Amino acid sequence: xxxxxTVVGKDKVGIMAGVCVELHKLNVNILDISQTVLHNDxxxxxxxxxxxxxxxxxxxxxDSLSACGENLGVSIRIQRExxxxxxxxx
Amino acid sequence: xxxxxEILETLSMIDNQHLDIRTITMGISLRDCAHxxxxxxxxxxxxxxxxxxxxLVKTGEDLEKEMxxxxxxxxxxxxxxxxxxxxxxxxxxxxxxxxxxAAAKQCGVNFIGGFSALVQKGFTIGDRRLINSIPxxxxxxxxxxxxxNVGSTRAGINxxxxxxxxxxxxxxxxxxxxxxxxxxxxxVVFCNAVEDNPFMAGAFHxxxxxxxAINVGVSxxxxxxxxxxxxxxxxxxxxxxxIKKTAFKITRMGQLxxxxxxKRLGAEFGIVDLSLAPTPATxxxxxxxxxxxxxxxxxxxGTTAAxxxxxxxxxxxxxxxxxxxxxxxxxxxxxxxxxxxxAAAEKGVLTLDKLEAMTCVCSVGLDMIAVxxxxxxxxISAIIADEAAIGMINNKTTAVRIIPAPGKTVxxxxxxxxxxxxxxxxxxxxxxxxxxxxxGGRIPAPLNSLKN
Numbered sequence: 001x002x003x004x005x006t007v008v009g010k011d012k013v014g015i016m017a018g019v020c021v022e023l024h025k026l027n028v029n030i031l032d033i034s035q036t037v038l039h040n041d042x043x044x045x046x047x048x049x050x051x052x053x054x055x056x057x058x059x060x061x062x063d064s065l066s067a068c069g070e071n072l073g074v075s076i077r078i079q080r081e082x083x084x085x086x087x088x089x090x
Numbered sequence: 091x092x093x094x095x096e097i098l099e100t101l102s103m104i105d106n107q108h109l110d111i112r113t114i115t116m117g118i119s120l121r122d123c124a125h126x127x128x129x130x131x132x133x134x135x136x137x138x139x140x141x142x143x144x145x146l147v148k149t150g151e152d153l154e155k156e157m158x159x160x161x162x163x164x165x166x167x168x169x170x171x172x173x174x175x176x177x178x179x180x181x182x183x184x185x186x187x188x189x190x191x192a193a194a195k196q197c198g199v200n201f202i203g204g205f206s207a208l209v210q211k212g213f214t215i216g217d218r219r220l221i222n223s224i225p226x227x228x229x230x231x232x233x234x235x236x237x238x239n240v241g242s243t244r245a246g247i248n249x250x251x252x253x254x255x256x257x258x259x260x261x262x263x264x265x266x267x268x269x270x271x272x273x274x275x276x277x278v279v280f281c282n283a284v285e286d287n288p289f290m291a292g293a294f295h296x297x298x299x300x301x302x303a304i305n306v307g308v309s310x311x312x313x314x315x316x317x318x319x320x321x322x323x324x325x326x327x328x329x330x331x332x333i334k335k336t337a338f339k340i341t342r343m344g345q346l347x348x349x350x351x352x353k354r355l356g357a358e359f360g361i362v363d364l365s366l367a368p369t370p371a372t373x374x375x376x377x378x379x380x381x382x383x384x385x386x387x388x389x390x391x392g393t394t395a396a397x398x399x400x401x402x403x404x405x406x407x408x409x410x411x412x413x414x415x416x417x418x419x420x421x422x423x424x425x426x427x428x429x430x431x432x433a434a435a436e437k438g439v440l441t442l443d444k445l446e447a448m449t450c451v452c453s454v455g456l457d458m459i460a461v462x463x464x465x466x467x468x469x470i471s472a473i474i475a476d477e478a479a480i481g482m483i484n485n486k487t488t489a490v491r492i493i494p495a496p497g498k499t500v501x502x503x504x505x506x507x508x509x510x511x512x513x514x515x516x517x518x519x520x521x522x523x524x525x526x527x528x529x530g531g532r533i534p535a536p537l538n539s540l541k542n
Binding site for chain 1: 092094
């Protein structure tokens, strides 16, 4: 099952590293990444990930990622890919 | 991979524009709960509701977390109690309302609908008993919603029922007077009621429905409003197209959630209701959409046309996005639940008469309207009759949910809290309609050709 992770917050060193380490811990595989820094300040990243081999339940992934976001000072959320597909693809 | 713009658009809809699933409503048939003993019948109802809806709230919460989209309400609708309880040898049907209330609390839902009767052509014994039990039922329960269908395009209007409902609304207001007549906020009088409506207070599980079905109501006035801000000054062709595209996206999300929810709950996927349902929150208002389209204040000249276009475009966009569309499907204009409507009513621009005109072109009717506490039962009945006539002639659902707020008059307002909001007391005409209402009988079914 695929999910989309979005990370938004003030740019600083180590956001990408922090998120990737957390995903590694959860055994979540990264399929695609799109990342940019808006206005030289706002870090925005979308990741497509495969959560089918994750070592915890979905709601634990949600909790771990939002805790990780708090540590990094950014907002991280994960949503199933279907919701975006439903809205933007026919 | 999805592009970043699409992802951010969806997130912005959720975070800033109040995009949400307004309700996931589980419809449950209670037709097999009949028993001559009312206590046993009520227990069977309680057992069945709690068994079927045991996982409704949890499933809703799981879906919210996985999809990242809030589901505001999880609710239950049941077979009209006048049918399910008709074999019981009791006059007082409020016992079933209390069983429904207890079941709703056990399941963790915030409303349960179906304390209802369908009397468009006449009353059965159970219908009369149910209607007479409504005030007590609504006063002694927290979450039970009641509805009565008094007319239809095929049957005409049951004016005896219209008269009776005026009295029942007054009585309900009176016995819930300590809460500004709050009981009336849970009571709807319909013409052409639909069997698969997921929205309260008018939801019930119709007799043509399956054993158990999931019906979903989407929301999204904020999303439409925001989209329209991007096409300021453009022609109506552009406006309609923009609304259609937005409605499509909103409904696709509703369709996904509905099919996931029904799969997980082992229930049939019923319908997606394509309604624009406002909330009292700023930025989640249908009135503000109409104002964005160009009327200075909702209720002024042009409002009906703007609403007609909005309603139609929402349906056109939504219908392709869902495999089954149903319920009420249209823009809601509940006064107390819509920040822009409240403001327009307080200014005196939005009147009962204008609202009545607006109900000709949208769903549903005169909804969540507070009127002075000394409004007579006959006047309320006459308001119901007018609304029912619009529904009957135009082959659409119309409804009246009106609160004659005890001790209140024009200039006051009543607080209902939460999604039900604040209702400014609106003036009614003081000239009486008693002779009209006291005639009784039935208004015959209308002709369906020679339409002018």
